[in-house]
Amino acid sequence: MKALPIRVRLTLWYFAMFASAAALLCMASLWMLQRSVDETEYHELQERAQDVQLVLSHESSDRSIGQIRDEFAALYDLKDDGKYLQVLDEKGNWLYRSKRMAAGNPDLPAPGRLPKDGLITEFKLGARTIRILAYPISARGMRYSVQTGISLNKSTMLLANFRAKLLLLTPIVILLAALGGHAMSRKALKPVAALAAEARRINDRNLDIRLPVPEAKDEISDLSHTLNQMLERIDKAFASVRSFTGNASHELRTPISLMRTEIEVALYRPREAEEYRSILGRLHEETVRMTSLVESLLSLARTDGGAETMALAPIRIEEIFRQVAGTWKETMCRAMLDFSVEMPHGEPMVLCDLQGISRLLSILLENASKYTPPGGSVTLKAAMAESRAWISVQDSGIGIDAEYLGPIFDRFFRVPTSGAPPSGSGLGLSLAKWIAERHGAQLRVESSPGRGSCFSFSLERADAALQTMHDSRRAAEAEKNCGVVGQK
Numbered sequence: 104m105k106a107l108p109i110r111v112r113l114t115l116w117y118f119a120m121f122a123s124a125a126a127l128l129c130m131a132s133l134w135m136l137q138r139s140v141d142e143t144e145y146h147e148l149q150e151r152a153q154d155v156q157l158v159l160s161h162e163s164s165d166r167s168i169g170q171i172r173d174e175f176a177a178l179y180d181l182k183d184d185g186k187y188l189q190v191l192d193e194k195g196n197w198l199y200r201s202k203r204m205a206a207g208n209p210d211l212p213a214p215g216r217l218p219k220d221g222l223i224t225e226f227k228l229g230a231r232t233i234r235i236l237a238y239p240i241s242a243r244g245m246r247y248s249v250q251t252g253i254s255l256n257k258s259t260m261l262l263a264n265f266r267a268k269l270l271l272l273t274p275i276v277i278l279l280a281a282l283g284g285h286a287m288s289r290k291a292l293k294p295v296a297a298l299a300a301e302a303r304r305i306n307d308r309n310l311d312i313r314l315p316v317p318e319a320k321d322e323i324s325d326l327s328h329t330l331n332q333m334l335e336r337i338d339k340a341f342a343s344v345r346s347f348t349g350n351a352s353h354e355l356r357t358p359i360s361l362m363r364t365e366i367e368v369a370l371y372r373p374r375e376a377e378e379y380r381s382i383l384g385r386l387h388e389e390t391v392r393m394t395s396l397v398e399s400l401l402s403l404a405r406t407d408g409g410a411e412t413m414a415l416a417p418i419r420i421e422e423i424f425r426q427v428a429g430t431w432k433e434t435m436c437r438a439m440l441d442f443s444v445e446m447p448h449g450e451p452m453v454l455c456d457l458q459g460i461s462r463l464l465s466i467l468l469e470n471a472s473k474y475t476p477p478g479g480s481v482t483l484k485a486a487m488a489e490s491r492a493w494i495s496v497q498d499s500g501i502g503i504d505a506e507y508l509g510p511i512f513d514r515f516f517r518v519p520t521s522g523a524p525p526s527g528s529g530l531g532l533s534l535a536k537w538i539a540e541r542h543g544a545q546l547r548v549e550s551s552p553g554r555g556s557c558f559s560f561s562l563e564r565a566d567a568a569l570q571t572m573h574d575s576r577r578a579a580e581a582e583k584n585c586g587v588v589g590q591k
């Protein structure tokens with residue numbers, strides 16, 4: 104059943120439900136008709152018995168049984184030809200027996216043995232079925248059993264007729280209902296088919312197409328809306344992958360063509376060993392830059408694919424700073440920058456991934472060294488707040504225009520400069536932002552052109568995290584104990 108299309112399934116369900124309802128209705132109407140026929144017949148038979156009671160009650164008490172017999176014969180032999188009637192008094196004397204009743208000779212109990220509402224039985228007379236009612240009556244201080252009958256042929260025919268017509272009509276109605284159900288399910292699923300046809304048109308080259316949203320606020324409009332939102336997300340992801348690949352190939356092409364020109368010029372004519380050395384030195388610089396670019400690209404690809412993970416562990420801030428400052432001290436010195444490290448008192452610990460945070464700080468320190476003219480200063484600082492430690496890299500460099508403070512975190516974005524920009528690819532800050540986010544923090548920047556910039560982020564303090572863990576464990580234990588005491 105599950106393999107069938109929804110339209111067929113709906114039609115089958117509709118058919119099954121309608122067929123059961125129709126069958127139930129037919130059975131109920133047949134039963135009701137049968138009942139009302141039975142009731143009508145019973146009342147007619149009862150009326151006839153009461154009619155006999157009326158006749159008997161008008162008889163005077165001095166009449167002999169023979170006289171009453173004659174009177175009954177005179178009256179009922181003519182009336183309805185005395186079809187099915189017999190009357191018995193409580194002493195067992197017959198007052199009247201019609202010919203047909205005598206022929207059938209059904210059993211007639213004494214009035215004392217009959218229930219108040221009489222007793223219904225049937226007997227066969229030739230091809231006919233006769234329904235008879237034995238009914239107790241009282242008249243002139245005596246009790247009598249009256250038995251009247253009715254031929255069932257008419258009502259049997261009526262019921263048979265009705266049943267035949269029902270049997271003929273019901274399948275037609277069910278068939279019509281099934282056809283109606285099929286048409287209805289087709290109509291109901293038409294918008295879904297239209298949606299599927301439209302969705303089939305969409306491929307990687309026309310992801311900007313959106314599905315039509317019907318005006319009615321129903322399930323179909325909800326579905327198209329949801330699908331459109333999904334298309335929007337896919338479109339954005341595709342666009343970002345496209346621009347990432349475009350930018351990456353552009354960034355890689357520039358140094359490669361530079362190296363190629365350099366090599367071609369070098370090979371153009373024979374040169375002195377010194378000249379070759381200087382060309383190789385430049386080529387080496389270029390390959391170092393390319394290596395760093397490829398590393399950044401790989402890292403970003405890994406972050407996108409979810410392969411780059413951060414394992415947070417408690418680490419002393421001093422250890423992080425010692426490792427990073429050791430690497431950058433010489434570079435800062437060569438760039439003629441005054442590099443200082445400010446540490447808080449004590450031995451504070453933070454929850455972080457040492458490699459990730461070192462990478463983040465290296466990106467910030469490299470930028471500070473690149474964008475701060477000689478003679479300037481760069482400070483790596485940590486300040487403690489209640490549950491977090493704030494870490495910042497401040498420089499007295501060129502600063503960033505307010506309009507670029509947002510876009511600098513985008514991939515491949517570099518603030519436009521009038522002269523030749525320092526080497527770089529515009530990938531550092533987007534990677535730094537991702538690492539900060541993995542530590543549950545935001546990478547912030549404050550900067551004013553000509554005065555310098557300050558990049559900062561916060562890390563959770565290990566002691567605070569431990570305390571929180573301890574507190575929640577104690578609270579859980581207290582709750583458990585309360586429950587135990589309460590149960591006692």
Ligand code: ADP
Pocket residue numbers: 466470471474498500501502503511512516517518519526527528529530531532533556
């Ligand atoms: P890049 O490789 O160009 O340094 P980043 O993503 O690290 O790429 O930085 C993006 C841009 O932000 C840089 O091109 C630069 O214009 C600007 N920027 C980053 N750090 C600083 C800073 N400390 N001072 C001034 N400008 C900065």
